[in-house]
Amino acid sequence: MIDGQQQRKALGAAEQALKALESGDASRARTAAAEAVALDQVAAYDGLVAAVDGAATDIESEGKVSRESWSDIAAMLGDGPLKAWA
Numbered sequence: 001m002i003d004g005q006q007q008r009k010a011l012g013a014a015e016q017a018l019k020a021l022e023s024g025d026a027s028r029a030r031t032a033a034a035e036a037v038a039l040d041q042v043a044a045y046d047g048l049v050a051a052v053d054g055a056a057t058d059i060e061s062e063g064k065v066s067r068e069s070w071s072d073i074a075a076m077l078g079d080g081p082l083k084a085w086a
Contacts (some may be wrong), residue, residue: 002041002042003041006039006041007039007040007041007042007044009039010035010036010037010039010040010041010044010045011036011044011081011082013032013033013035013036013039014032014033014036014045014048014082015082016028016032016035016036017029017030017032017033017036017048017052018073018082020032021052021055021056021059021065021073022065024059024063024064025059026056026057026059026060027056029052029055029056029059030049030052030053030056032052033045033048033049033051033052033053034049036048037049044080045076047076048073048076050076051069051072051073051076052073054069054072055069055070055072055073
């Protein structure tokens with residue numbers, strides 16, 4: 001049985017990961033993405049850790065998330081509730 005409250009927490013953690021990327025905080029983005037995946041009960045964020053890690057690496061090396069990484073995140077999110085972020 002799916003716990004709706006836990007899934008909402010997963011959504012919130014995923015959103016925090018994206019906000020962290022937007023603000024340039026690679027470490028916080030990685031932590032939030034890992035939390036989202038741990039809380040996710042329906043595999044909605046299975047690719048989030050890898051996508052966020054690529055974007056976080058961009059921040060560490062270039063100071064911002066590349067267009068390619070945002071595209072990877074958008075593809076991973078699909079048509080879900082966070083689509084507008086990427």
